Amino acid sequence: MLRNLRGRFLLFSSNATINKVRFSNCSAAYAVSDDSHEQSSSVSLTDSRSLPESSRDTGDYISAILSCKSVVDVGKIHAQVIVNGFLQELPVANKLIYIYAQFRAIADAEALFEEVSVKDSVSWSVMVGGFAKTGDFFNCLRVFRQIVRLSLNLDNYTLPIVIRASRDKKDVVVGRLIHEVALKSGMDLDCYVCAALVGMYAKCGMIDDACKLFDEMPKRDLVTWTVMIGACADSGRLDESWVLFERMRNEGIVPDRAAIVTIVNACAKLGSLHKAVILHDYIRLMNFPVGVILGTALIDMHAKCGNVDAAREMFDSMKERNVISWSAMIAAYGYHGKATQALELFHAMLERRLSPNEITFVSLLNACSHAGFVEEGLEIFDLMPKYGTRPNVKHYTCMIDLLGRAGRLDEAREMIETMSIEKDETLWGSFLGACRIHKNVEMAEKVAISLLELQPQNPGHYILLSNIYANDGKWKEVAKIRNLMNQRGLKKVPGYTWIEANNKTHRFKVGDRTHPKSKEIYDALRVLTEKLEKAGYVPDTNFVLHDVDEEVKVGMLSLHSEKLALAFGLIATPEGSLLRITKNLRVCGDCHGFFKFASLVTRREVVVRDANRFHCFKEGSCSCGDYW
DNA sequence: CTAGGGTTAG
Numbered sequence: 243m244l245r246n247l248r249g250r251f252l253l254f255s256s257n258a259t260i261n262k263v264r265f266s267n268c269s270a271a272y273a274v275s276d277d278s279h280e281q282s283s284s285v286s287l288t289d290s291r292s293l294p295e296s297s298r299d300t301g302d303y304i305s306a307i308l309s310c311k312s313v314v315d316v317g318k319i320h321a322q323v324i325v326n327g328f329l330q331e332l333p334v335a336n337k338l339i340y341i342y343a344q345f346r347a348i349a350d351a352e353a354l355f356e357e358v359s360v361k362d363s364v365s366w367s368v369m370v371g372g373f374a375k376t377g378d379f380f381n382c383l384r385v386f387r388q389i390v391r392l393s394l395n396l397d398n399y400t401l402p403i404v405i406r407a408s409r410d411k412k413d414v415v416v417g418r419l420i421h422e423v424a425l426k427s428g429m430d431l432d433c434y435v436c437a438a439l440v441g442m443y444a445k446c447g448m449i450d451d452a453c454k455l456f457d458e459m460p461k462r463d464l465v466t467w468t469v470m471i472g473a474c475a476d477s478g479r480l481d482e483s484w485v486l487f488e489r490m491r492n493e494g495i496v497p498d499r500a501a502i503v504t505i506v507n508a509c510a511k512l513g514s515l516h517k518a519v520i521l522h523d524y525i526r527l528m529n530f531p532v533g534v535i536l537g538t539a540l541i542d543m544h545a546k547c548g549n550v551d552a553a554r555e556m557f558d559s560m561k562e563r564n565v566i567s568w569s570a571m572i573a574a575y576g577y578h579g580k581a582t583q584a585l586e587l588f589h590a591m592l593e594r595r596l597s598p599n600e601i602t603f604v605s606l607l608n609a610c611s612h613a614g615f616v617e618e619g620l621e622i623f624d625l626m627p628k629y630g631t632r633p634n635v636k637h638y639t640c641m642i643d644l645l646g647r648a649g650r651l652d653e654a655r656e657m658i659e660t661m662s663i664e665k666d667e668t669l670w671g672s673f674l675g676a677c678r679i680h681k682n683v684e685m686a687e688k689v690a691i692s693l694l695e696l697q698p699q700n701p702g703h704y705i706l707l708s709n710i711y712a713n714d715g716k717w718k719e720v721a722k723i724r725n726l727m728n729q730r731g732l733k734k735v736p737g738y739t740w741i742e743a744n745n746k747t748h749r750f751k752v753g754d755r756t757h758p759k760s761k762e763i764y765d766a767l768r769v770l771t772e773k774l775e776k777a778g779y780v781p782d783t784n785f786v787l788h789d790v791d792e793e794v795k796v797g798m799l800s801l802h803s804e805k806l807a808l809a810f811g812l813i814a815t816p817e818g819s820l821l822r823i824t825k826n827l828r829v830c831g832d833c834h835g836f837f838k839f840a841s842l843v844t845r846r847e848v849v850v851r852d853a854n855r856f857h858c859f860k861e862g863s864c865s866c867g868d869y870w
Numbered sequence: 871c872t873a874g875g876g877t878t879a880g
Contacts, residue, residue: 304871333871340872367872399872406874437874468875503876538877569878576879604879636880668880 300331307337313345320354329358336364343372367399374407382407383416396427402438409438414446431459437466444473464490468501475508483508484517502530503539510543513824513851516742518547534560538567545574548822548849548856569602576609577855579865584609585618600631607640611647612855614869619644639669646676647869651685667697674703678710686710701732708787717789739803740824743814750810753801759810767809771800774839782832804833804850812844821848828852828870838862 303323310316320338328334335358342351355361355369366389373382386404389396401424408417421439424430430439436459443452456462456470467490474483487505491497497505502525509517522540525532532540537560544552557563557571568591575584588606591598598606603626610619623641626633633641638661645654654673658665670693677686690707697703704727711719727733739750748757757763771779783795790798799805804825811821829837829852841848842862850857858865 300871307871331871336871362871364871371872397872402874403872434874441875463874465875470875472875498875500874500876507876533877535877540877542878564877566878571878573878599878601879608879639880 298326300328300334303328303331303334304337307334307341310341310345313342313347313350316341316345316347316350332358332360332362332365336362336368339365339372340368343368343375346376348372348376348378363395363397363400366394367397367403370400371403374403377410379407379411379413386420390423396423396429398429398432398434401429401432401435405435405438405442409442409445412446414443414448417442417446431461433459433461433463433466437463437469440466440473441469444469444476447477449473449477449479462490462493462495464495464498464501467495468497468504471501471508472504475504475511478511480508480512484512499530499533499536503536506536506539506543510539510546513547514742514747515547515549515822516745518543518549518552522552532560534562534564534567537563538570541567541570541574545570545578546851548851550574550578550580565596565599565602568596569599569605572602572609573605576605576612578858579612579855579867579869581609581613581615581618585615588622598629598631600634600637603631603633604636604640607637607644611640611644612866612870614648614867616644616648616650633663635663635666635669638663638665639672642669642676643672646673647679649680651676651680651682655685667693667700667703670696671703671706674706674710678706678713681710681713683710683714683716698730699732701727701734704732705734705787709785712787712789713784720787720789735827737803737825737827737830739807739826741807741811742822743811748807748810748814750803750806752803754803754806757806757810759813762813763806763810766813767800767805770809770812770840770844771836773843774836777839777843779836779839782835785830785832799830799832802830802833804829805836808837808840808848811848812840812846818845821846823848823850825850825852828854829857834864834868834870838864 303319306319307316310319316338323329323334323338335354339351339354339358342348342354351369351372355365358365366385370382370385370389373379373385382404386400389400401420404420405417405424408414408420417439421430424435424439429435436455440452440456443449443455452470452473456466459466462470467486471483471486471490474480474486483505487497487501487508490501506521509521521543525536525540530536537556540556541553544550544556553571553574557567560567568587572584572587572591575581575587584606588598588602591602603622606622607619610616610622619641623633623637626637638657641657642654645651645657654676658669658673670689674686674689674693677683677689686707690703693703694707704723708720708723711717711723736751740747741750742748750757754760781796781799783792783799786795786798788795788798804823807823808821811823815821829850834857837848837850837857837859839862840846841859848857848859850859855866855870857870
């Protein structure tokens, strides 16, 4: 491109001028003429102005550059800039470099950058940013190193660019080096630099470094707070996100929409209905304009905090909705076991001629799977290519789940065998889960081998397999697996259950005695269990992974964190009120049965969010239809 | 003349 321009430059300097350049609506049309009489009579560099060439200034060129719609447009303006000698004006040259980079014409940008003999800090910054934009980490750093080597001024434009580049590449080593450079230049306390560093450390999994840096900052602006709140949420420190949000407001910083979206997402992950209500009230109180993004985040939050109806209300109230909003709502119905509504929404979406994307289909297939809608799921799966979406491994995983749970293990296996896409551990895990439900030890063993090879460090797979063996009374095998886990230094992820009562969250683990009301809780649990047994509850000892007497197994089950949380909820909240419980893993099968009886006997509705979905226990049954 | 943080699944 630049070579062409040089050619053109020669052409122009030998008595040629641009005859017509019109950028109305930025569609460029121009001609070259030897005839200099007509020059500039109809030149319009901007949309609204026509200026004689002589009176064009830097600003006119810059706005013309900004209005370019393609790299071809840029080339034309570039030519004029050269002809009229405006390339000496650094703002113009920098803007050209910038716009080339925006159009990903990085070679043109670089050629021009090299050509500009006297560069300022903007030139350098724009060039570094250009490489970053095209994902060229290597050259981005190369230019940055030049800046450092030439001892040029490091500013709060360039530094954040390279820091973000190392964030995107998850290269904390480079990130740290840049941090060092920032320290030496005294730029490390700048808000832009610091926010970028915090984000980089957090994305690289070094949340403690991020926190430390954040705490040491002399001044924090809104964006830095937002980055830190999001970083905590990403690394699972959800309570900290909430605390930070409050601290920020206490320091007089008013959140904007992006900050609100960040905290809304943290709340969605947390699953606290109480906080969800507070947040939404706050948003209304502050009169925040709810656009598509915030609206969609709110749909997601309400749904993940257990209130699908509020999610739907939000969805209905939105003036503007995109695929993401629709997908979020479909997903919400999915994990609440409402496949019919999910399918309805999907069809409504098609009627509006909105194209579903890959995620829409994952959500929809998942909804079918959670409700046992096998035929509907198969139909949807076949429909995918019609909408330009090829099934990927996630879609296949939904299908394996759907067929597998429904007991159609052979079909699931056949699908796995015939699929042409690379299989991952989630897919195998899903099949293994189906083997467990339907007690197919043979198939499970075969699958487990591939699975443990593919992902030897995931304790969940070992637990699942030992579950299957335990179920079959194969205690030797169970012991083998346990040994294997020990050898590999793996531990079962500890299960926790949370319950909200009196605006406070209470957490329990198995056999927990740390709660101040521990004695009352165990007393209540004993009384409750007796009542449930009278109503027909029988402990399901299949969920105990130890080779011990039945009696001991029953005793172990009775200490599960789910039951402790439930017992606490019953004594800590008014009679008849709804209980909301969250578990970090899947709810145990015995506890699931226990909860069903409890909802009947105590006349309480209990909503449980587990790692996979929601269970709404009411009058002796669960919204999942025991299909989870 | 350059610039930051925000939405759906698993």
